[in-house]
Amino acid sequence: xxxxxxxxxxxxxxxxxxxxxxxxxxxxxxxxxxxxxxxxxxxxxxxxxxxxxxxxxxxxxxxxxxxxxxxxxxxxxxxxxxxxxxxxxxxxxxxxxxxxxxxxxxxxxxxxxxxxxxxxxxxxxxxxxxxxxxxxxxxxxxxxxxxxxxxxxxxxxxxxxxxxxxxxxxxxxxxxxxxxxxxxxxxxxxxxxxxxxxxxxxxxxxxxxxxxxxxxxxxxxxxxxxxxxxxxxxxxxxxxxxxxxxxxxxxxxxxxxxxxxxxxxxxxxxxxxxxxxxxxxxxxxxxxxx
Numbered sequence: 001x002x003x004x005x006x007x008x009x010x011x012x013x014x015x016x017x018x019x020x021x022x023x024x025x026x027x028x029x030x031x032x033x034x035x036x037x038x039x040x041x042x043x044x045x046x047x048x049x050x051x052x053x054x055x056x057x058x059x060x061x062x063x064x065x066x067x068x069x070x071x072x073x074x075x076x077x078x079x080x081x082x083x084x085x086x087x088x089x090x091x092x093x094x095x096x097x098x099x100x101x102x103x104x105x106x107x108x109x110x111x112x113x114x115x116x117x118x119x120x121x122x123x124x125x126x127x128x129x130x131x132x133x134x135x136x137x138x139x140x141x142x143x144x145x146x147x148x149x150x151x152x153x154x155x156x157x158x159x160x161x162x163x164x165x166x167x168x169x170x171x172x173x174x175x176x177x178x179x180x181x182x183x184x185x186x187x188x189x190x191x192x193x194x195x196x197x198x199x200x201x202x203x204x205x206x207x208x209x210x211x212x213x214x215x216x217x218x219x220x221x222x223x224x225x226x227x228x229x230x231x232x233x234x235x236x237x238x239x240x241x242x243x244x245x246x247x248x249x250x251x252x253x254x255x256x257x258x259x260x261x262x263x264x265x266x267x268x269x270x271x272x273x274x275x276x277x278x279x280x281x282x283x284x285x286x287x288x289x290x
Contacts, residue, residue, distance in 0.1 A: 057181035059139040116203035141229030
């Protein structure tokens with residue numbers, strides 16, 4: 001019983017401690033304001049881990065070393081085809097005779113194979129550089145946003161009431177954003193394994209569309225964090241306009257909702273569009289062979 005009383009007194013004392021800078025002349029208006037700020041700080045406490053995780057997933061470089069061993073295996077498998085492709089190009093060059101077009105095609109094959117070998121061998125470093133560039137761009141955008149934009153505030157009574165009413169919706173939208181960013185993180189991390197495959201397929205004319213499909217999908221997954229950060233930056237500037245200042249929580253929800261929809265749409269759309277394009281190409285090739 002005594003512990004419960006002490007705990008109750010401590011809880012009551014917290015708003016008073018928050019109001020330590022209140023004076024006799026403004027105590028009537030200061031105490032309610034400090035009480036609201038104290039309640040807001042309690043509500044922000046469970047939001048902070050989600051916000052920190054969201055910021056980390058948007059700005060921190062993806063750890064590609066998780067799949068470096070698998071990348072090395074894929075590289076070893078692809079390197080087994082180098083000799084076959086070189087022999088194929090040399091054979092075409094020898095049988096071309098005096099046909100200028102065939103000789104030009106054979107030379108083009110040699111050039112493409114050489115470029116492919118260089119890019120495939122350096123694919124890990126190229127992919128890592130692109131991922132780091134995306135992280136830098138996203139960090140620049142996020143660092144331009146005031147951290148108070150993502151938190152609940154007690155700046156006016158209208159916004160305060162809306163925040164209490166839409167708090168659960170905001171947490172839900174933020175949680176969905178975290179889940180989508182985790183999926184994006186995994187896809188980008190695993191993408192280092194598919195980068196050499198995409199390069200290899202791109203330089204094989206019959207398989208070029210499949211290489212493009214993989215590259216397009218990985219490119220969307222890598223740079224989607226930059227576009228998400230840009231959306232958050234634009235929405236954070238909206239609350240500086242008086243029309244939107246009283247609806248901050250709705251702007252926050254709209255910002256993360258747009259980011260969520262963009263991630264789902266772009267990742268799914270790029271994958272579906274690339275798959276359909278590759279399928280149409282395969283059907284066209286099959287008809288030509290028939």
